[in-house]
Amino acid sequence: EADIYQTPRYLVIGTGKKITLECSQTMGHDKMYWYQQDPGMELHLIHYSYGVNSTEKGDLSSESTVSRIRTEHFPLTLESARPSHTSQYLCASSESGSGNTIYFGEGSWLTVV
């Protein structure tokens, strides 16, 4: 069982507000990821990190930003939320090495009104 935690699980917030979605893992994994998933749709990678001070944008363009100051922590920030940001955000992590699988957190459901 993966030890990866996301908060908040559910958030309803007004347009223009700043949001930070927290993600922490206790497995010591080097690699961490943020995926976005709309209901009934596939997951899209929006950010990833190979390790501390490493962040890259994923396949799906996103107005969010991430930081990786500590191995276990990979927060995602939206400076000014819009209704188009309403979605589920999934954090994940994996060990280094080609044969290692990705483990997901429970997800953060964001609704911007």
Add this chain to the structure above:
Amino acid sequence: QKEVEQDPGPLSVPEGAIVSLNCTYSNSAFQYFMWYRQYSRKGPELLMYTYSSGNKEDGRFTAQVDKSSKYISLFIRDSQPSDSATYLCAMRNTGFQKLVFGTGTRLLVSP
């Protein structure tokens, strides 16, 4: 054309049925194949992980990979109502661990 194609369903079966879930893909460089189960409003949970071609069995679940046909399957034997969820296939090549996901197949197992 998407790199990974998966029928979204829903697939409805009675309890005890054998379920077959499938994905096709176009990238011959994919080497690692995974099946995830996702319950409503939860994160995906890793079910099966296979490297290259062949079969892998774990309890009621069997994963098959046919690289020559670019086709992977997940079989669920003696399906239970608790198996009702969305099943996502995912795959990647060696090197960077970016996973490419299918859209997921929604499975409904009725008592």
